[in-house]
Amino acid sequence: MKTKCFFSLFLLTALFLSLWTAPHAAALDDPEVQAKAALLVDAKTGNIVYAKNEHQEMYPASTTKIMTALLVMEAIDQGTLSLTDQLTASHTAMTTGLAEDGSTANIQEGEIMTVEQYLTCMLVVSANEACNVLAEAVSGSVEAFVDAMNDKAEELGCENTHFVNPSGLHDPQHYTSAWDLYLITKEAMQYDDFMRICDTATATIPATNLSDARTLHTSNYLIGAWWSRGYLYSDAHGIKTGSTSQAGHCLVSSATRGSLSFISVVLGADRVTLDDGEIRTYSFYDTIQLFDWALDNFSYQSVLDSDEVIGEVPVTLSKIDHVTVHPAEEVEVLLPNDIHAEDLERTVVLKDPVEAPVKEGDVLGTLELSYDNTIYASVDLLAMHDVEASQLLTFWHNVQLFFQKTAVRVTAVILLVLLAAVLVWKLLLGRRRYRYGRSVGRGRSGGYRGRRRH
Structure with missing residues (x-):
C-alpha cells in the first residue's frame, strides 16, 4: 500500500513539473500609448498589430493633407495634371477658409509654382494655402474638391470620416478615425512621388x-535633422504631421527595417513638460514606442506549406469517395517572437459533401489561423487531384433531381388525377352500357310481337 501511494505521489509530482517547465506562448505586453487613438498595421499583410480606439471619430488636423495629396496624385495618374504644370495662386485660393495662424509657406496671391512645388509646400511644411491651389487645379474649386475628398473616402471604405476642407483646419464636422486615415494613407503610399x-x-x-x-x-521630427528634438528615427519614412488645439498632436508615419514594414497612426496626443524640463510631444514619442515594440518583437514566420494535406472532403456520384485538400498558397504571417506556427489554432471549414466531377484546384473549403482571438491568416483549401464522375450514378442522381422538382411533382399529381378520372369515367360508362344492354334484351324476349291473325 505504501509503495502504491509513493508511486502515485511520484507521478503527480512529475506531471506538475512537466507542466511548469513546458514551453508555452506568452502574451506580448502592449506598449504604453498616451494618445487618445492609435493604430499600427503590418504594411505587408494589412494585419493590425496594435489598436486603440481605432474607429473613434477624431479631428485629424493636417493629416487631412494625405487625402488632398492622394487626389492630386490620382489626377496626375489620369493625365489631367502633371508635376511640372505651372499653377498660379488665385485670390480665392488665398482667401478661402484659411486661418491667420495656420501653417504656411508664405505663398502670395499671383505666385506661380509647379504642382510638385505646391505639393512640397503642403507635405513638408504643411502649407494650408497650397492645399487650396491644388484643390482648384484638380476640381475647379475648393468646394468641389471637398466633395471629391468625401467621395474618395467612401470609395476606400471609410465609415467614420467627413471632410470640410482640404487642409485640416478645425471644423466640428471635419473628422476621421485612425483606421480610416490608415486606409487613405495606404492608398496614397502606392504613389512613389507621394x-x-x-x-x-x-x-x-x-x-x-x-x-x-x-x-x-x-x-x-522623425525624419528631420538638427531640429528634431531627439525624435529622429532612422527607420522612419514620412508621412504627415498635424496639430490644432482641438485635435491635439497627430502623426501618420511608416517604418521599415529589413523585411518588416509598419504604418502607424497616432491621433489626439498631448505635448507636455516633464519634471526634468523635457518638452515631450507624444505624437512622436508614442510612434517611436510603437515602432520599437513592433520591430523588436515581431517577425515573419512560415505557418503553412502549399503542399500540406489539411483534410478530406467526401465526394458523391463517383467510385472514389473523397478528395484531399491543401492550402492555396504558402502562408507567411507576422507573429510575436514568442508565438510559433504550432501555437496557432486551426479552424477548418470544408464542403460536405461535394459532387463529382471535381477538378484539381477547385476551392473546397477555408483554413483560418488564429491565436488568442486574433486572426492571423485565412486561406482557401483546394482539391489536390481530379475526381471523375460515374455516368450511371450521375444519371440516377439526375433522375432523382428531376422528380424532386415542384413543377414535375405537380404535373405528376395532375396526371394521376386525370388518369384516375379516366378510369372512373370508363368504369361508370361500362356499367351504364351493361345496364342498358340487359334492358333491351328483356324487351326483345318479352315484348310485343304483333297481333296474331286468325
Whole structure:
C-alpha cells in the first residue's frame, strides 16, 4: 500500500513539473500609448498589430493633407495634371477658409509654382494655402474638391470620416478615425512621388515670380535633422504631421527595417513638460514606442506549406469517395517572437459533401489561423487531384433531381388525377352500357310481337 501511494505521489509530482517547465506562448505586453487613438498595421499583410480606439471619430488636423495629396496624385495618374504644370495662386485660393495662424509657406496671391512645388509646400511644411491651389487645379474649386475628398473616402471604405476642407483646419464636422486615415494613407503610399515628397526632410523651392528661393524644413521630427528634438528615427519614412488645439498632436508615419514594414497612426496626443524640463510631444514619442515594440518583437514566420494535406472532403456520384485538400498558397504571417506556427489554432471549414466531377484546384473549403482571438491568416483549401464522375450514378442522381422538382411533382399529381378520372369515367360508362344492354334484351324476349291473325 505504501509503495502504491509513493508511486502515485511520484507521478503527480512529475506531471506538475512537466507542466511548469513546458514551453508555452506568452502574451506580448502592449506598449504604453498616451494618445487618445492609435493604430499600427503590418504594411505587408494589412494585419493590425496594435489598436486603440481605432474607429473613434477624431479631428485629424493636417493629416487631412494625405487625402488632398492622394487626389492630386490620382489626377496626375489620369493625365489631367502633371508635376511640372505651372499653377498660379488665385485670390480665392488665398482667401478661402484659411486661418491667420495656420501653417504656411508664405505663398502670395499671383505666385506661380509647379504642382510638385505646391505639393512640397503642403507635405513638408504643411502649407494650408497650397492645399487650396491644388484643390482648384484638380476640381475647379475648393468646394468641389471637398466633395471629391468625401467621395474618395467612401470609395476606400471609410465609415467614420467627413471632410470640410482640404487642409485640416478645425471644423466640428471635419473628422476621421485612425483606421480610416490608415486606409487613405495606404492608398496614397502606392504613389512613389507621394512617398518621395513626404519623406523629404529639407527642400528648396527655387525663386518664383514673387519670392526668393525658400528652404523648407519638415514638421515631422522623425525624419528631420538638427531640429528634431531627439525624435529622429532612422527607420522612419514620412508621412504627415498635424496639430490644432482641438485635435491635439497627430502623426501618420511608416517604418521599415529589413523585411518588416509598419504604418502607424497616432491621433489626439498631448505635448507636455516633464519634471526634468523635457518638452515631450507624444505624437512622436508614442510612434517611436510603437515602432520599437513592433520591430523588436515581431517577425515573419512560415505557418503553412502549399503542399500540406489539411483534410478530406467526401465526394458523391463517383467510385472514389473523397478528395484531399491543401492550402492555396504558402502562408507567411507576422507573429510575436514568442508565438510559433504550432501555437496557432486551426479552424477548418470544408464542403460536405461535394459532387463529382471535381477538378484539381477547385476551392473546397477555408483554413483560418488564429491565436488568442486574433486572426492571423485565412486561406482557401483546394482539391489536390481530379475526381471523375460515374455516368450511371450521375444519371440516377439526375433522375432523382428531376422528380424532386415542384413543377414535375405537380404535373405528376395532375396526371394521376386525370388518369384516375379516366378510369372512373370508363368504369361508370361500362356499367351504364351493361345496364342498358340487359334492358333491351328483356324487351326483345318479352315484348310485343304483333297481333296474331286468325
